[in-house]
Amino acid sequence: MTFGRFAYNNIIRNFRAYLAYFLSSIFSIMIFFVFAVSMFHPIITDSGIQSGSTAFMALMISELIILGFSLLFILYSLGNFLKSRLRDFGVMIIIGMSNKQLKRLILIENLIIGLLAIMLGILLGLSISKLFLLYLGKIFYMNLTESYFPIKAILMTIISFMLLFLITGPLSLKLLNKNNIFELLVGTKKPKKDIKPSKLFGILGILCLMTGYAMMLFVNKLNINGDMYMIALLITLGMFLFFSQFTILILKHMKNREKFYKNKINMLLIGNLVYKMKDNSRLLFLMTILLSGTLVAFTTTSTLVTSQGKSSKNNFPMVYSYFSEDNNNKKYEDLEEIRNTIKEYDYKELSFPMLEYNNEVLLSMSNYNKLSKQLGLDKINLRIDEGIIVPRYNSKEHINSLKEIKAYKIKNVNIKIKESTDRIIFPTGMFSKIIVIHDNLYNNIQSKFSKINFHGFDYENWQDSADITEALKEKHFNLDRNDMKSYFLTLPDMYLAELQQSKILQFMGIFIGVILFMAVLSFLYFRLYTDEPFDKVKYNNLSKIGLSFKNMNKIVSIEIGILFFVPFIIAIVNSIFSLLFLNSVLNNSFNLKNWGILLVLSCIYSLYFHLLKKFYIRKVWFFD
Structure with a gap:
């Protein structure tokens, strides 16, 4: 068996682990390619929409945002995937594989996934580019139905993402350099240290959030240009301290209430949550940032076009x-x-x-x-x-x-x-x-x-x-x-003129919002996939000493529900305050369409929660 064949077999055997990473990469490549098709369309390039124009800059900024975010996303997802396979890597080293060969294996696997994702992303992009160009034509008041072979867009996509996959491979390998063979074999099952959150930092996090929200409400008394940065800093710092300190303080307080802690399944539930919140604090913080960006992008840009007449008349x-x-x-x-x-x-x-x-x-x-x-x-x-x-x-x-x-x-x-x-x-x-x-x-x-x-x-x-x-x-x-x-x-x-700018902003906001939302869904999948082997062993052992399926289902539902909905609720609060802030500055009103968008996104998010929870429970309870 050749080394390349061995790498290919590894991908096939771990296909479910790679699936979210693979599909999300395809989606990012597809969106990037569709934007590139628009940028290099001959009618657009021949019509005066050239470098420096608002329309061209909107497309270029969108491309850079997609590419930059794809780099961070692929690094994160690949890192999570490698963590879930640490034990496999330890076994490979024990049976004689050198560190150099192991790194080569990971790079080859990453390139195979990257090449397949690029090919499928371009093919899917070609299939939907016609619809995309029709929508773009309405924004720019152009007829973009003329077909052309987007060779520049194809080359730009291949080169950009091949470089991206080549960069992420070596960066992700740094994870392995910090692990010895014992740590690789133990994988994610290492004993966890006790957590000592700071009351000062926990309270500071809440104060930062409250101060940031208050500043948004009293925007009329602020220097908007200068204080916007302070608001963003306070809310970001507040969210980080909320997840890393305050939530653990609350759980520790519940744990110290002996009567409550020893009631039914609370001991098992709270004990799990204390350690999972520490493990997931950065993920929860990142998800809240991404979900806030998603909701703000959708709600603020969706009403730009419909309210433009009123705005222009003002x-x-x-x-x-x-x-x-x-x-x-x-x-x-x-x-x-x-x-x-x-x-x-x-x-x-x-x-x-x-x-x-x-x-x-x-x-x-x-x-x-x-x-x-x-x-x-x-x-x-x-x-x-x-x-x-x-x-x-x-x-x-x-x-x-x-x-x-x-x-x-x-x-x-x-x-x-x-x-x-x-x-x-x-x-x-x-x-x-x-x-x-x-x-x-x-x-x-x-x-x-x-x-x-x-x-x-x-x-x-x-x-x-x-x-x-x-x-x-x-x-x-x-x-x-x-x-x-x-x-x-x-x-x-x-x-x-303003309507065209609003359509461009709406166009950017919707697509960037979709990308951020897809990233959150992928992050959740990766988190649960990483936790699955450990939880499966844990619940298998607990079932032997009397834990029922009903209680396990309740525990898992609460744990996954917190992982899903705590960031989402905070993101909704962030988006509502952001809308109130923008409406005060721009003299607009928070209308039913904004609420409708929040409701639709909440329904999609809740549906994904129920599907992933059901899938996860089947994996951790029905033992092989």
Whole structure:
């Protein structure tokens, strides 16, 4: 028998152990390949979506995330697989296999699995790439149904993952260098040391979590850019200490309650949990991070497209906004063209002058109230020396910064700022300052300023007017016009641009969420597979001294349930607080669709729990 044949036979004999690793590798390769097919599609590369564009960068970032995560995942899964085979390796060394031959065997096995996974991943990717391109075509507004042979994508996938499998092999071998023959033969059955968790670190973990969540709730009082990192650090540290210290403290406390501890199966259950929580603390922490990423990716990106219309309208209050200098003779022709273009819509038109100096504008209280009525905002009342500052952006950080302004001076005109409003009235970012003043003050100082005339057009179903808006701008308001005495800004244009970005983000979020979710399911399988031989011997011995199937089923269900659902519940809490945080920052609302996504993922996760639990119980109870 050749050495390669021996490696192949090992794979066949341990196929169930390799199955999750193999299938997860295939899935990662398939997703990577499908993204590569999209990146190198001739219509995309010939359409201007080149390096540096948002669309291209989205695909490239997704590729790098998939590849980087695949490296970590393969390292973890291969490490778990090798741990489960330590005893086999010890036997091989005893019967004469050298360390060099053992390492060579592991590398060959890894390469065989890698080659098979790459081939099947590419074949599956080819079979679904058509559907993927149809979906991508809707995002980029392109027809991507034209077939082509993705030779670049195939080569990129083969090279990337062959390098990845070559890297993971030597890294995983470091595990064997730390074990002598006795440790290899003992494998995962080594006696476990008693655990001494720290009360200080356990309480600190809870405090970190509570502080992080509180900071998310009171986001309006925070410096968002600076405190986001602190929130992430606190919650991450809190979760790590929760699993590594606090959970063991709780179990130790339950163990010290003698009456409770000696009641029925509690002694066996709690004793198992104390040591399993220590073994699994890092896994539980990692699963919580991945599940939090999964839930946040799905819930936040799933509503981006459906809520984009509302979001764009918040940033662009009027459908059409036309600004013109007072001496612009062409404005009458421009306005007439706009009216003729949207005459089929039941539009409302508002117009008024403003005073301008150095891109700062003043408008009268009466004109502001006229506009606020159309936009559904509150009217204002001012004294002659008072003014109100209007935000240029809808962000909470910008609005809060305006509240600190108490006085304003422009061209020797002093204005006492009464307050600031909380909604924009012009397209986002327009002008450097927007101040509302009393009508009498406006009339008294208007001779000192130049004037800008604003004309706003508003109507329903504006999403349907994208084509006529584009034609109108190309024909009459292109940037090559020499006068530059007017500005024509349209909501449909902004909406289409933001909608494409939202679709790209949704596209990335869904696929990255799927990959993270699949990783969690695979990690759970590997954990149970590693525990199976030890648990099988344990329950076999316990059955001989009277442990019933009913009690064993209850113990295993609780143990696996904790492994499954403690990280999931914390991940749900993390995702809810993340959504509340993002909704507060972005002025959105937590809606039924978010809850629906959490419910669907919970059902899938629970179904996997019941299937894996049933499979595991059959393995550990029905002894060979």
